Amino acid sequence: MIKKTTSPKKTEVVDPGYDARQAPINAKLGPDEKIAFFRDMLRIRRFEERCLRSYTQGKIGGFLHLYIGQESIAVGCVSVMGDNDHIITAYRDHGHALAVGMGMNEMMAENYGKYTGCSKGKGGSMHYFDPSRHYWGGHGIVGGQIPLGTGIAYALKYKGLKGACMAFMGDGAVNQGAVHESYNLAALWDLPVVFIIENNGYSMGTSQERSSAGENLAGRAAGYGMNWAIVQNGHDVYEVRDKVGKALKLAHDHCKPTVLEIRTYRYRGHSVADPDSTYRDKSEIEEYKNTKDPIMVYQNALVAEGVLNDEIIKKIDDSARAEAETSAQFAEQSPYPTIADIKKDVYWEVDNPQDKKSVGNLFFD
Amino acid sequence: MPVITYREALRHAMDEELTRDPNVVILGEEVGQFQGAYKITEGLLAKHGPKRIVDTPISEAGFLGMGVGSAMLGLRPVMELMFFSFYSVAFDQIFNNAANIRYMSGGLINCPIVIRGPANGGTNVGATHSHTPESIAAYHPGIKVVVPSTAYDAKGLLKSAIRDNDPVIFLENTMLYGESCEVPTEEYLIPLGQAKVMREGTDISIIGHGRSIQMALKSAIMLKEKHNINAEVIDLRSIRPLDEAAILASVRKTNRVLLVEEAKPFCSVSAMIACIIQEKAFDYLDAPIRRVTSMDAPAIYSPPLEKEQLPTPQKIFDAALVVLK
Numbered sequence: 222m223i224k225k226t227t228s229p230k231k232t233e234v235v236d237p238g239y240d241a242r243q244a245p246i247n248a249k250l251g252p253d254e255k256i257a258f259f260r261d262m263l264r265i266r267r268f269e270e271r272c273l274r275s276y277t278q279g280k281i282g283g284f285l286h287l288y289i290g291q292e293s294i295a296v297g298c299v300s301v302m303g304d305n306d307h308i309i310t311a312y313r314d315h316g317h318a319l320a321v322g323m324g325m326n327e328m329m330a331e332n333y334g335k336y337t338g339c340s341k342g343k344g345g346s347m348h349y350f351d352p353s354r355h356y357w358g359g360h361g362i363v364g365g366q367i368p369l370g371t372g373i374a375y376a377l378k379y380k381g382l383k384g385a386c387m388a389f390m391g392d393g394a395v396n397q398g399a400v401h402e403s404y405n406l407a408a409l410w411d412l413p414v415v416f417i418i419e420n421n422g423y424s425m426g427t428s429q430e431r432s433s434a435g436e437n438l439a440g441r442a443a444g445y446g447m448n449w450a451i452v453q454n455g456h457d458v459y460e461v462r463d464k465v466g467k468a469l470k471l472a473h474d475h476c477k478p479t480v481l482e483i484r485t486y487r488y489r490g491h492s493v494a495d496p497d498s499t500y501r502d503k504s505e506i507e508e509y510k511n512t513k514d515p516i517m518v519y520q521n522a523l524v525a526e527g528v529l530n531d532e533i534i535k536k537i538d539d540s541a542r543a544e545a546e547t548s549a550q551f552a553e554q555s556p557y558p559t560i561a562d563i564k565k566d567v568y569w570e571v572d573n574p575q576d577k578k579s580v581g582n583l584f585f586d
Numbered sequence: 587m588p589v590i591t592y593r594e595a596l597r598h599a600m601d602e603e604l605t606r607d608p609n610v611v612i613l614g615e616e617v618g619q620f621q622g623a624y625k626i627t628e629g630l631l632a633k634h635g636p637k638r639i640v641d642t643p644i645s646e647a648g649f650l651g652m653g654v655g656s657a658m659l660g661l662r663p664v665m666e667l668m669f670f671s672f673y674s675v676a677f678d679q680i681f682n683n684a685a686n687i688r689y690m691s692g693g694l695i696n697c698p699i700v701i702r703g704p705a706n707g708g709t710n711v712g713a714t715h716s717h718t719p720e721s722i723a724a725y726h727p728g729i730k731v732v733v734p735s736t737a738y739d740a741k742g743l744l745k746s747a748i749r750d751n752d753p754v755i756f757l758e759n760t761m762l763y764g765e766s767c768e769v770p771t772e773e774y775l776i777p778l779g780q781a782k783v784m785r786e787g788t789d790i791s792i793i794g795h796g797r798s799i800q801m802a803l804k805s806a807i808m809l810k811e812k813h814n815i816n817a818e819v820i821d822l823r824s825i826r827p828l829d830e831a832a833i834l835a836s837v838r839k840t841n842r843v844l845l846v847e848e849a850k851p852f853c854s855v856s857a858m859i860a861c862i863i864q865e866k867a868f869d870y871l872d873a874p875i876r877r878v879t880s881m882d883a884p885a886i887y888s889p890p891l892e893k894e895q896l897p898t899p900q901k902i903f904d905a906a907l908v909v910l911k
Contacts, residue, residue, distance in 0.1 A: 309655075341692035350691035357658060358691065365678050368648050372655020379611065379637070379661060399678070402648025409643065566693035567727050569751040578746065581779025581827035584727070585858070 235453075241460035242522075246301065252528045256537070258300060258458050259523060262292040262516050264541045265316045268325050271545035272315070272332060272346075273493060280553070281332045283345055284492035288316035291485045293515035294419055295320040297461030298387055301469055305377060305384025307355040309370040311391060312347035313419075313487075314359045321354040325548035335555035342558045343566060363424075364390060364397030367416065371403040374414035378476060385413040385472035387465070393424025395438045404480065408445040413472035415465065416442075418482045419455070425491040426500040439482035448479045455485035456515040486513070587768040595737035595769055596626050596702075596758065599744035600664060602773065604634050607662060610748060613640040613649060614666030614703075623668045624704065624763055646672050650701065651679035657699040657753075658687065664748055667703030670757060671717040684753040685728035700747045702756035706797060706848060707885045707896055709760055716885035718849040720795070721858070723755040724826040730754045730778060731825040735799040737767045739823055742776030750778065759797045779827030783836070787818035790906055791836040793859065794846035795822040798878075798897050802846050805902035817906060825855055833859060834867050841872040842909045846902055851879040878905045 241247060269287045276285045288295065295316035299308070302321075310317045318328055323339060331338030332346045339349050349359040357373060360366035370388025377384045394400055395418060407414050418439060424432050435441065442449035448471060454460045461483060468479035486509045490497045497506075510517075523529040564584060570577045590598070603610045616623045618631040618641040631639040642649040646667065653663040667673055673680060680701065687695050707716040724731040730752055734740040740758070747754040784799060785806050792802045799821045809815040820836050822829060837843055843863060845856035856877045863875060881895045 307659075339692065340690055340694070343692050344690040348690040350694050352658075352691075352694050357655075357695070358687075360683075362678055362682055365651070365682060368651020368679055369655035369658065369683060371648070372652035372657070373659050374655075375652055376656040376659035376661050379656070380659075399647045399651060402645045403652070405643060405645060406648050406652055566689050566691075568730075569688060569696040569698075572693055573751075578750070578775075579730070579778035579824075579827050581781075581824065581829040581831075583730075583779075583827045585828075585862075 241454070241457055241463045244459065244463035246463055246466045247459045255523055255528050256533070258296050259516070259519055259529065260537050260541070261296045261320055262458070262519065263537055264325070264544065265292045265295065265319050266516060267538070267541040267545045268319060268328070268548070269315055271549055272329070275329070275332065275549055276493060281346065282334060284312070284494070285332075285346055286313040286492050287487070287489040288313050290488040290509065290514070291419060291421060291455070292316055293456050293458040293519070294461055294483050294485055297458040298417065298465045301462050301466040302355070302387075303384065303469070303473070305382045306387065306469065307357060307373050307377070307384065308387045308389065309357040309366050309373065310359065310389035311363065311366055311394065312359070312361050313391065314347065314349050317389065318349045318351070318356060318359070321351065321356045323349065323351050323354065323356065325544050326551040329548035329552040330555045333552035333555070334557060335552055336558045336562065337551070337555040341562065341566065364394035364400045366390070367394065367400045367403045371407050371412060371414055374407065374412040374478075375410070378413055383473050385415060385469050387415045387417055389417045389419060391424065392418055392420040392422065392429055392438055393432065394418070395441065396433060404442065404445045404447060407478035408447040411476045412478055413476050414478045415468040415472060416478065416480045417465070418480065419485055420482050421485050421487040423487075423491070423500065426495065428500065437482060439480045442480035448477060450479065450481050452481065452483040455483040456513040456518055458515065458519055587770055589766045590737055590769050591764055591766045592737040592740050592758075593624065593626055593763040595741035596744055597628065597630065599741045599748070600627065601630060601633065603745055603748045604630070604638055609660060610662045610664060611638050611640060612664050612666065613642055613653060615642055615644055615668050617641060617666050622666075624760060626763070627666065646676040647679055650676040651683060653699050654679055654684045654687070654697055657697045658695050662698050662748060664700045664702065667701060669715050670703040670705035670719065671715050673701070673719060674717070681726050681729070685726040688752075689728060696751050697753045698751045700744070700754045700756055702744070703758060704760040704763070705757040706759040706761055707880065708892060710887060710889045710892060712887045713884035718880070720757055720825050721849060721854045724855065728753065730827065731757065732778060732823065733757045733795040733825060734823060735762065735796055735821050737765065738769050739776060739782070741769055742774050743778065743823065746775045746778055754778075757796070761797055762800070765800070776823070778824045779829055780823065781829035781832035782821045782823055783818065783832070784821050785817065785819040787816035787840065789816045789840055790842040790844060790910055791818045791820060791840045792844045792846060792902065792906065793820045793822065793833060793836065795825065795855065796848055798846040798848050801897055801899045802902055804899035805906060808899065808903045809906055813907070815906070815910060830862060830866070833863065837863055837867045838870045841870050843871065843875045844902065844906050844909050845875065845877045846897055847879055848896060849880060850882050851877060852882065854879060873909050876905050876909050878902050
């Protein structure tokens with residue numbers, strides 16, 4: 222019988238003199254920016270809670286991979302993006318999408334499989350995209366998006382743009398060959414990419430201890446001569462900002478890649494329908510919730526600073542809940558794609574007949 | 587008109603497109619300093635420099651996926667697989683990412699990538715290096731598949747493929763790299779999806795693609811000389827898009843069909859075409875459709891036996907006589 226682990230095996234990174242709040246990137250923050258981070262994290266939480274309700278009502282098909290517990294990472298990372306920075310992630314993609322500015326309506330409608338969804342109902346919850354916001358998905362195969370992120374960085378460098386790609390993955394992805402091939406290419410060719418491992422301790426139901434050799438995940442970068450770092454307190458939006466900011470600067474100024482491992486935790490199952498009790502104890506979840514919940518921790522810090530008070534918090538929370546509720550109504554009332562839509566968006570040429578150069582049949586039914 | 591090889595024709599196509607469009611970049615194993623494992627890219631590094639001609643490590647999933655990502659941002663990578671057989675280690679990047687990205691993004695993203703390389707048997711390199719995956723590639727909506735059989739077509743089709751905004755699988759043949767024909771010096775493009783009547787005839791339609799077409803032409807000469815049979819030979823040139831109209835027009839003309847291809851018979855391109863013909867031109871058939879394919883086993887190494895495993899002019903000749911009986 223396999224023993225459940227009470228806490229994933231992870232090397233603690235202790236730097237007693239380090240205070241992320243005092244890091245230059247954070248010290249300059251004004252109250253409006255701090256409130257915006259808080260609002261964005263809370264919007265992700267309320268959106269996903271609303272998604273969960275719809276999922277249990279049978280309104281959303283397939284999987285639902287919730288980001289609850291990890292909100293500080295998407296918000297922190299996106300908050301340091303510059304004009305030419307891009308991001309790509311895996312299937313736990315709601316948080317990143319809201320952080321870059323995608324709307325709850327188009328996201329919820331996508332989950333409902335509606336034509337008003339961000340991918341016209343063709344991608345679903347795992348496959349959100351918004352190239353206009355430099356957000357390249359939303360990818361379903363573990364680790365499969367990492368070569369794509371490396372390619373986005375390659376294209377940025379090729380075009381001479383001072384930008385980088387943040388390529389997100391979970392801790393389960395680090396054992397995929399495509400990830401290692403990407404590490405090698407990025408290090409070999411000095412590509413401006415930040416590989417971000419959101420280490421929530423479990424690849425589906427298998428703990429890090431039972432799936433990944435070695436003491437930490439980011440340290441594998443050393444084998445490629447690549448810079449790496451660990452964000453010990455992934456629930457702290459300031460520490461995320463500071464360390465991602467440094468990795469982005471290295472990419473911008475010196476075209477060097479980084480592997481960044483951000484320690485975090487998810488409260489729900491891998492997908493919400495998955496049984497949660499087979500591989501971890503409830504007490505583990507409760508402990509994290511009570512001591513490290515990223516929204517609670519940040520809220521307490523901002524209250525102590527005098528940036529937030531009960532009245533502002535309630536206003537932000539009410540607004541986030543209302544926005545999420547509105548998105549569910551929007552999705553509910555939206556039309557499904559039509560049968561004819563099934564065969565659109567397959568080939569660029571078919572969708573752009575005025576510029577079509579090929580002849581012959583592209584479809585065979 | 588100058589006579590050049592299939593190899594040179596491919597090189598000229600890439601050279602011209604590199605010169606025309608700064609977003610075109612050639613990536614692959616040994617394409618630069620080594621001058622190409624099959625010398626397709628010979629001289630391109632010296633002319634276009636290391637930014638445009640990029641040697642990759644042996645890392646197909648990594649560099650093909652990287653190409654897909656760069657194409658999403660507007661580059662036009664032309665990726666060489668030293669043997670197309672190596673596509674199997676990059677299957678997820680080609681058939682999940684390149685093929686699906688447009689669809690799953692609701693049309694927001696397109697992926698103008700070309701993945702090219704030789705996909706053939708007949709060179710005694712064993713089963714792992716002798717895959718002919720045109721039906722596997724064409725199975726995937728979102729992907730286009732091109733298989734040129736002459737130098738002229740190789741150039742005109744590769745130029746069109748590089749300018750195409752959809753992902754294109756471009757399957758070449760090491761046995762054809764040294765074959766020559768007249769190729770104009772002035773620029774030309776051949777649209778994907780347009781079959782070519784290689785030889786006009788009235789008695790039987792021999793339809794196929796790739797090197798099998800060169801064999802079919804030899805068989806057609808034998809049929810004429812020995813039995814005064816006028817065989818029509820149709821080169822599909824691309825599998826997806828497919829020139830159904832050309833296929834059906836020839837069937838309606840000759841009423842007899844022989845399909846040829848180098849791939850294995852099960853779920854192959856010829857199986858699909860037989861299906862299309864029986865759906866759309868059944869009443870025009872005077873005899874059952876027959877096929878000549880590779881024998882249904884992994885590619886054998888043994889040199890004399892590998893010749894026997896593949897289609898031959900004699901096999902095509904014999905099969906045509908059965909159709910005409």
